[in-house]
Amino acid sequence: MTWTQQIEVGTELPALKIGTISRTTLTLFAGASGDHNPMHMGDVFAHGMLSMGYLGRLLTDWVPQQRIRSYRVRFAAITPVLGQPTATGRVVSIDEVDGERRATLELAVTLVDGTVTLTGDAVVAL
């Protein structure tokens, strides 16, 4: 039995704890992504796409990237500088689609104080 066969509704992905987001983190991300939205010019809060990148790492730590069929998020709250996000996910359904077994994951990024900054979902082939 391979490990993907053991995945079932309710299976949790290993949580990904991110260290403290510093101004250096924001500067690096602006340079690497080209995201120079004036909203971030004061370096007071992090780019939403940085947190989406962290959640993407949660996914690719769990399954090879070529198994990710779709991935989406809603940006719910800002991430302040010095925030410490944690990316989490769990399987909420498993379906047979186009001849493959696919899991739908519910995703979130949460700060230490409980603020949920991102919610989202992804579909991965098992």
Next chain:
Amino acid sequence: LDPAFVGTELPATTLTVDAGRLRFFAKAIGETSPLYTDVDAAKAAGYADLPVPPTFLFAIELENPDQFGWVADQGIDPRFVLHGEQSFTYHSIAHAGDTLTATPRIVDVYSKKGGALEFIVKNTAVTRADGSAVADLETVIVVRNPESAQ
């Protein structure tokens, strides 16, 4: 927002993804897997070269030197613009060395709260030079119009 904005194609952007840029991005998101930074590790895992990670595709349309020009053209102050939602539907993995083109199009506009919030939905197809599909992106942009709030 003018409903006629729906259907507008925004300028396409093209980026040849190089390994250095991908390593820079990996560092920026704190990636620790060598698959995303070490070509030998990527090849050993079956990739043709360093894979382009799931969210990097968003960066292609940011190659436009005037990223917010189309926002300003609609009479919107970019300071009142928020990224509301983002989605990716994947067709095939891109790799370092691929030349990728992002073609954005406005597919919907709507408002809520009596116009205090307006929403712009933008779809972006990412393709390789040979036309093969890499991914389809959907971005929901929220425009806050504080003066419209009653």
